[in-house]
Amino acid sequence: MPLTLAFLLAGCGGGSEASNETAPANQQQADASPVEGKITLSPDQIASAGIQIARPTVGGGGTLELPATIEGDPQGTQVVSAAIGGRVVSLTRNLGQSVGRGDTLAVIESREAAQLKGEVEASRARLTLANSNLAREQRLFAQRVSPEQDLIAARTAAIEARIAYNQAQQQVSAAGGGGGGLNRLGIAAPVSGQVISRSVVLGQTVAADAELYRIANLSSVSLSLNLQPADAGRVKPGNLVTVTAAGRQATAKVSFVSPALDAQTRLVPVIATLDNRNMEWRVGEPVTASVQLTGSGGDGAISVPTTAVQTDEGKSVVFVRTKTGFQAVPVTLGDSSGASVIVRSGLKGTEQIATVNSFTLKAELGKSEAAED
Template structure:
C-alpha cells in the first residue's frame, strides 16, 4: 500500500518532465524554420528589380543598349514667337489731327530715316506753318532795325540805349523763329502746302504695319505706321520658374521652323513672373540680315541650360535618352544592363533636354541602359512581381 502511494506521487513529476522535453524539441525545430524564412526574404529583396535575359532574348525584344552621357547641361525645348527687336521698332504717329492726304509707303517696303511716310492736311498745320512765316518776317525786320541802329550809333547819331533795344528785339525775334521751327519739326516736315504737314520715318527699316487709309481723319498721336529694323529680331519665350533659374544672358538658343535653323543668344531673363501666365519671360536676339525670319512667326526654340553646379560648369551632369525612363509603382526607373540581364535602378530626374533627360541621382554615368523598347522590361518586371506574390 505504501509502495503504490509513492508511485502515484511521482507520476505528475514524470509527466511534467516529458512535456518539457517535448516543448524544448518544438522550440529548437522552429528556430531553423524562422532563419530559413528570413533568408528567403533577404534573397527576394536582393532579386527585386532584376530581370534575367539572354542576349538572344534582348535582341529578339528589340531592346537597344546605350551608354548614359556625362557632361553638358542639356537643353530645354519649347515653343517661341518671333518679335521685332524692341530697340529697332518705332511707331510713326500723327503729332497733329487732320486728314490723311498721302501715304507714301506700303507694307513691306523699305524706308530711310527722314523719308516722308504720310502727309496730313489740317488747320493746325496751317497755324504752325503760318507762325513760322510770321516769325521769320519779324526776325528779318528786327535784324534790319539792328543794322540801322548799329550804323547810326557808329555815326554818333543814335544813343547806345537804342542800339541795345534793337539788339534785344533781334534776339527775341530769333528765339521766336526757332521755337516756331521746332514746333513744325516736332509735328512733322514740309508737306507741300501751307496747310499740310509731312510725317517722317524716325529710323531706317521696313514697314511692318499701316493703321490708316487714304482720306481718313485721324486724331493727334494716332498711329499711322510701324517701322522696324529687321536685320535682327527678338525671340520671345516663356519658361517655368524652375527652368528659368538655369537660363542666363548669353546662353545659346537654337531656333528651328520649316526646314530653317539658326542660333540666337539670350539677352534678357525677367526677374519677375508674368502676372497672367505665371511664367518667366525670356528674350533672345536673332540675326536676321538674311531676312529668313518673320515677325509673328511661331518657331521651336532649344535653349541651352546652365548647369546647377558652381560656376555654371557642365561637368558631371548625367543624361539618358528620354525613352530609357519608365515609371514603376509611381517612381522613375532606368533599366541598367547587367551580366545576366537588367536591373531596374530608381532615379531622380531633372529637366528635359530635347531627346534626353537629366538624371540628378541614381546613376554614375558609366552605366549601359536600355534606351529603346524599355517598356518591355517594365512589363517583364511586372510579371516577375506577380509570380512572386503568388
C-alpha cells in the same frame, strides 16, 4: 522584335553562378541591391536588337520644349503717328515695303499746318528785320551817333527774334515738316525698317496722335515665351534657345526673364532675341522653342535621354556598356525637361549607355532575375 530578341538573347546570363557555400552572402547582397545582374551580349546581338549606344550629356541642365511666337523686337519697332489733325492727302508706303529713316510716309493737309508754317515765315521776317536793326545800331554806335543803350536793345531784340524763329521751326519739325505746300505737313519715318501695319487710307481725316503706320526693323526679332515659375528659375539671360518651324531651325539667346508673373496667365514672360538678317522669320509666326536650362548641379550636370532610363523593382536604372554586354546601374534622377532627364548620382558622364531600345535589356534582366529566384 520580342521573339527575335528572345532567340538572340537565349544564351545571355543574369549573372555569375555562385556555389552553395556563398549563396547566403549573395542573397544578402541581392536584398541590399535589387539590381545586380549583368547582361551578356555580343556586338552583333546588340546591333540586331536595335540597341543604340551614346554617352551622357555633361554640362547644362537639359532643355525645355514649349510653343512660342515670333514678335518684332520692341527696341526696333516704332509707331508713326500724326502730330496734327487733318486730311491724309498722300501715303507713300504699303505693307511690307522697306523705308529709310527720314523718308516721307504720309502728307497731311490742315489749317494747323498752315498756321505752323506761317509762323515760321513770320518769325523769319522778324529775325531778318531784327538783324538789320542790330547792324544799323552797331554802325551808329561805332560812329558815336547812337548811345550804347540802343545797341543793347537792338542786340536783345535780335536774340529774341532768333529764339522765336528756332522755336517755330522746331514746332514744324515736331509735326513732320515738308509736305510741299503751306497747308501741308509730311510725316517722316523715324527709323529704317519695314512697314508691318498701315492704319489709314488716302483721304481719311485723322486726329492728332492717330497711328498712321507701324515700322519694324526686322533684322532682329524677338521670341515670346511664357514659362512656369519653377522652370523660369532655371532660365537665365544668355541661355540658348533652339527655334524650330517648318523646315527651318535657328538659335536665339534669352535677353530678358521677367521678375514678376503675368497678372492674367500667372506665367513668367521671357524674351529671346533671334537674328533675322536673312528675313527667314515672320512676326506672329508660331514656332517651337527648346530652351536651354541652367542645371541645379552646375556646369557639370549629367543628363541622359529619357529613353535610356528604365525601372526595375521600383528603382531607376541605366544600362551601361561593358566588355561583355551591359550592366544595369541604379541612378538617382533629378529634373526632367523635354526628351532628357538629369542624373544626380550613379553615372560619371564618361560611360557608354543604351539610349534606344533599352526596354529590351530590361526585359532580359527581368528574365534573369526570375530564373535566379
